[in-house]
Amino acid sequence: ETGVTQSPTHLIKTRGQQVTLRCSSQSGHNTVSWYQQALGQGPQFIFQYYREEENGRGNFPPRFSGLQFPNYSSELNVNALELDDSALYLCASSSGKTGGKDGYTFGSGTRLTVV
Amino acid sequence: QKEVEQDPGPLSVPEGAIVSLNCTYSNSAFQYFMWYRQYSRKGPELLMYTYSSGNKEDGRFTAQVDKSSKYISLFIRDSQPSDSATYLCAMSESGPRDDKIIFGKGTRLHILP
Numbered sequence: 001e002t003g004v005t006q007s008p009t010h011l012i013k014t015r016g017q018q019v020t021l022r023c024s025s026q027s028g029h030n031t032v033s034w035y036q037q038a039l040g041q042g043p044q045f046i047f048q049y050y051r052e053e054e055n056g057r058g059n060f061p062p063r064f065s066g067l068q069f070p071n072y073s074s075e076l077n078v079n080a081l082e083l084d085d086s087a088l089y090l091c092a093s094s095s096g097k098t099g100g101k102d103g104y105t106f107g108s109g110t111r112l113t114v115v
Numbered sequence: 116q117k118e119v120e121q122d123p124g125p126l127s128v129p130e131g132a133i134v135s136l137n138c139t140y141s142n143s144a145f146q147y148f149m150w151y152r153q154y155s156r157k158g159p160e161l162l163m164y165t166y167s168s169g170n171k172e173d174g175r176f177t178a179q180v181d182k183s184s185k186y187i188s189l190f191i192r193d194s195q196p197s198d199s200a201t202y203l204c205a206m207s208e209s210g211p212r213d214d215k216i217i218f219g220k221g222t223r224l225h226i227l228p
Contacts, residue, residue, distance in 0.1 A: 004158070035218075040123065042203050042218030043159065056215060090158050103149060104216075106158030 004107035006091050012113045013081050021076045021110045023091030031055070032074040033104065034066060035090040043090055049074055078112075086114045118142050121204055121219030129227050134191040138204035138219045141185065145206040145217075148180050150189045153201045153221065162189070162202075194226045 005024040013019050025032050031050045035043035045058035049068035063079040072093070078085055088111050092104035121138045128134055136150075147166055151159035165171045168182045177190040187206075191198055201221040208215075 040220065042119075042121070042205075042220045044218070045215055058215065092158070103151075103161035103164060104159075106160065108156065108158050 004093050004105050006107035006110050010111045015081055015114055017081050018079045021089050023074045025072045025093035026105045029093035029095050030072050031094045032068055033092045034076045037088040081114045083114050118217050119219045123220050125223040127225040132194050134194050136189040136202050136222050138187050144208045147207045148187045149205040151203040159203055196226045196228050199226045
């Protein structure tokens, strides 16, 4: 299977709840990055995983956490949801840590609404 | 001052026109400059990237980087209705797969048939 697959596509949660978003990376890719895209904004880097280890983190609080599995799929977990967490969450996969000639392959995202 | 500034638009142009999209930035350490296209309800798709200053052409698309002015551009020739999307500029210090790519807000482009 080619491309990056994210699930679910849409989600509605209540403030204070916890959520888990899932991502299957493109075949052959061992690096997964997560981005948050608020309405009308560009994507903001949350963190990156390379071969199951966190390889960098953006300016997000610890209640945003993640995992990468041996098959390079990944999860993003958000605890104690706040209204401002409402956004499109994008997963992007790539081969290798940095550099190279290829950019990210993005999934279509999970639209999270916190009420 | 934000690291990357991009006019959100919307920008509406007639079919066949040349489109010019631009970004400015403040971090002189940026070396890689990317343009992504994002259709509604989809993730961004990498169109092209440029290393350091100069021009790069790919079909109807031309990317330009002027590091001395901290200004980058994307030109679309012979624009088509299918080019209607949000165009995001993005920049990094270490490469197109850098763990800290900084995106602009995106410019919404409408090509009118």
